[in-house]
Amino acid sequence: MRSAPYLLCVPALVLFAGVVIVPLAMTVLLSFHDWGQYKGIEPVFILKNWQEVLGDSYFHEMFARTFRIAFFVTLLAAVFGAPEAYILNRMRSPWRGIFLLVILGPLLISVVARTLGWALLFGGNSGLVNKALMGLGLISAPLPFMFTETGVVIALAHVLMPYMVLAVWASLQRLDPQVENAAVALGAGPFTVLRRIVLPQVMPGILSGAVIVFALAASAFATPAIIGGRRLKVASTLAYDEFLNTLNWPLGAAVAVLLLLALVAIVWGANRLVERRYAQVFA
């Protein structure tokens, strides 16, 4: 029964092919079809959609914004998430659990509820933070948050922070606690220990966290849809609009496939970089 292992794989393979490969292949095919306002989708093979997506500055702006937002979200998540993980790792028993829950909190709350919360805090004239700041006389006009890139970046960074914290935490737990003492005994101050000893060792964790956060931020839909709205489209909300509002499915498919290809290229490149850089040092 040498074929048994292969036969046992069949159900999973069929499921995988059915729900991932086939729809993906159909989306790729769809991006080469033609579409007209009155004729609908025509199953022909043309490059019109791709020429439009790759040539039109409107789409360039959209993709540039998507990756700009993803970049700043990743940066923010790293700058806040890595120290957060370090502090979490040094906490003692009851506090560690409590704060881990606080950090994982965003994952437990529905995107819609969370984003509405952000809107209540920061939105327009009635937002709590703006009201308070204006009440204190610190600002004269409400700070813009809704429908701005800053707003989308902050909200997304909040949502995706747990992925960064967990990735860094995992690499911190592999750290020999004596290593920090060894550096101290050799005369290193606390800041030097962090910069020269701890940070380089958790860098692979930060980078793998960054890859996850970047990919999720670039393909996020709900948060940019609610906070960014129609005025501030990113690649995923653009594809959604093409599919469901304009009904230009082939163009939407081209946008979606391009986003996928760009993300795969970026994630793959980043992984190669991390592996090459750290292969020698870490098993």
Place this chain on the structure above:
Amino acid sequence: MAFLELERLTKSFGAHNAVDGLTLGVEKGEFVALLGPSGCGKTTTLQMIAGFVEPTSGAIRLAGKDLLAIRPARRGLGIVFQSYALFPHMTVAENVGFGLEMQGVAAAERRTRVGETLDLVGLGAFASRFPRQMSGGQQQRVALARALVIRPQILLLDEPLSNLDAKLREGMQIELRQIQRTVGTTTILVTHDQAEAMALSDRIVVMNQGRAEQIGPPHEAYERPATPFVANFLGKTNLVDGNSVRPERISFAAFGLAGTVRTRIFQGNHWLYQVDTASGLVTVIRQNSGEAMPGEGDAVHLAWEGRA
């Protein structure tokens, strides 16, 4: 006045005293071992000298100066950790050079001293390796080089050989002893291995429940143990009629304490006997000189010096 002085050093964790009023003087250039079972307070003592643990009370003085007033990073002690605690992202040369870099030693001099120290531990050819690419014994030497290169006032060794296999450990013991003699650094070794402590040190401090049971040269502690705990911890011992007798001091004779051999175990260079006597079970160790020895079930007589 000794070079390093511990005075009534105490560390309490709640109601439990991990170290309980330990007083010890270590002379310059001396090799002292803190020996005891796990939980006896030897590691806590080392960590208090290093500055990673704050004493509850007592004093530590180094060359007459209050060591507790100095931050751990400024104490200038060389420490070899049980896990070696090498920096995995740095090469061997960078690991060893780190302490010199922290002291602000210029790059050229740093290179020279790192090279010299690596030669001392026999790793001159491994400067550009990463720790992961080295064996346990080699990593151990890197840790030793990293501690020695800063010319520490005191070298602290925390169970440095416990992660090595038996054969390698013996080799490293000899090497460690030679290196310590060469550089002449005052050294404190923490270990639970009595053979290691006796092989390496000028004096041993046998610790039990946070207290020093005996402080003295290894052979003295072995020959004249101050307490039953010391006698038992430093090798095997027999209690015969209230006297403590080492198994290798007992010989088979024509007359003496009568008994029957219960078990006989051959261990290469010696024989290990368990003999049933009127005074209880007695352990006897005899050198293997190639002669015929009593077998199991044989009637024997046991004699030793000092027995009437």
